[in-house]
Amino acid sequence: MSSLALAVRHDHLSELTRGQELPLPALDSLHIEIILALLQRAYNELKIDLPHAVATGDEKHVTGLMVDRLNHLVGADPVASLLIRAVSRGAETKNYDATRFEMRPDIQISLTGRQHLFPLIVECKLLDTPNRKTVDLYCHDGLARFSTGDYAWTNREALMMAYVRDGATISSHLHPYLDVASKRTPAEYAVVSLPGRCAPSLPDAAISDHGRYFTYVHGSHVGKAPGDIRVWHLWVR
Template sequence: MSGLFPGLRQDHLAELIRGQELPLAALDPIHIELILELLQHAYEGIKSDYPCAVSAGDEKHLNSLMVDRLNHLVGDDPLASLVVRAVSRGTETKNYDASRFEMRPDIQISLTSRQHLFPLIVECKLIDTAKQKTIERYCLDGLARFTSGDYAWTNREALMLAYVRDGASTSSLLCPFLAAAMALSPPEYAVVSLPQKCALSLPDAARSDHGRYFSYAHGAQSGKPPGNIAVWHLWVN
């Protein structure tokens, strides 16, 4: 459906962002950290219950298990249910100018503070360099979706989840890779700030900030840049 003519694309954008000022207000970092803790808890439960899936399953298999476990956790936790409405996988969305339809983020977290049309997006990648699950793929096929306007273009934040199988960490692998990207001119992946540890209760969580390579294509914000996006990285090992 990428061949929609401009007028029809504008119709789709108009209906999606009806009444909204973009980008949406930033989420409270405390809420982000609560969601990171949910993701960590879900992964630990899956690792305990389904060790073969964690050691050998592909991303889609793990993501499906994560979504189901997350929904159970939210249903069982009164605090989490104040922030998270529901979690879904592979729900269709469109990019910033509606030139690309049928895009499917890995995990979408619907929040009680927002309409469900504007979920928190989680992109998930395996990290296992010996099996070609590299940091380059993590960034090119994951992180770049946020800087290009494919995903989370209405939002000021997004999440990356890495299923690590080779002992790597954000400090040992992600930080040096993004430091090299930041040194380029212009910076690759529009790196504004390098990953800094966050959510201190978690083994490996960090936040980096990135510019975005697009401008809004409709409404009062048409032609205006969206500003930076904060990307929160959770690496589970």
Template sequence: MSVFGFFTAIPDYELPHPQIPLRVILTTHRALVKAFELLRAKPPMGFGLAQAKEDEITRQLHWILENRLLRSREVAGFDRRRIRNVIRAPEVTNYDGTHPAKKPDLVLFLLERESLPVLPSHDGLFAECKPVDDDHPIGKHYCDGGIKRFVNGDYAWAMQEGMLVAYVRGRRNIGTDLAPALASDSRHDGLGSPTAPVVVGASGTAKESVVLQATLHQRLFSWPDGRGAACAIRIFHSWHDCS
């Protein structure tokens, strides 16, 4: 990266980074489902999922993922053989270095990929967490404040995948709420001409709220060092009932 203040004498890296195996993304989704199950069944003292604010839920998710599930192997495949660690709100630089302290809500940094031509500081599953409820309209908050950050190169600019984690209240779901927002003419270009959501895997239950879905978005920036226009990014949508 040719950005003032960066130490540039690093090994060459590939853009985009190699795809994250789908099994890792599905396993992460299952770990999130398990984390929410734990928060419902045995919430920490003073914590109530139905009343908790966005940052409070994210803090609990990070604690469970990093300090329990990565160690306990309660979720098959979710362990430190694949994921180095889960970081909450790390400071990362956007695609051209003009914003040096972007803070995605959660990043699952990957293991066993440092032998590949990647930037380890940007090699992970970047997840942005957003409430979806009466006080947080899906277009303004989830789309413009979440998805758009992946499309414009703020988050996961070197990757081919990203994730949105929704804290859902009021019986909302991807089909009836997200899909129309993505199809809106007013947001179509800004969200990278998104495709309609498609199911890519489930957590082992038939509940719609825990079925992982994905959309594809064209990105609106060019990679650094004259590497050309950024490729499309696949966004995985992991929605969870917080009522």
């Protein structure tokens, strides 16, 4: 890569993170649990109002419905509106070294306590084993993006959401899958801690911690490691 191209990439990163110390401070766990409950509520309401769409729609269709319902809920819920500015789908962003400019996380939640350029990222996946939507894809095409620096590279946390259609649970499918992955050399998905139950009011939610394979490449952050990322998993059915 030419020195000019490299300089342009670093200019983009420096402008994005202007005045910020990376990684950003961790979000309060209670606030994330409130957001998880809001995601669960949005899905539950859609199941009642649009059962066929939720039961048969593809991942993009269901996620689009989720984003619209979430924005309605935020507007009507005084607690949620204290935390959340807006929810968007597929907004373009860049990865940690700006080699990829057209990254599009499934859901981006803009928070009132944080600059809108640094949303909370939610990656969504269908789980439907008969149709080859498996926990392997959930991890390979979703969870892995946080360790490689594609998504949430400025943050200390991210969310994964599964639309479950085959009876899978975090304890029966995700935990054993990551347990095996953690014992490989090197550990796959940079597993630091296996999924542990969280948000007891929710039917199926857990937290896992993962290392990250990159260091920052721009400005005063050059060579700095981002540290582990905490991933909150919500599986709805």
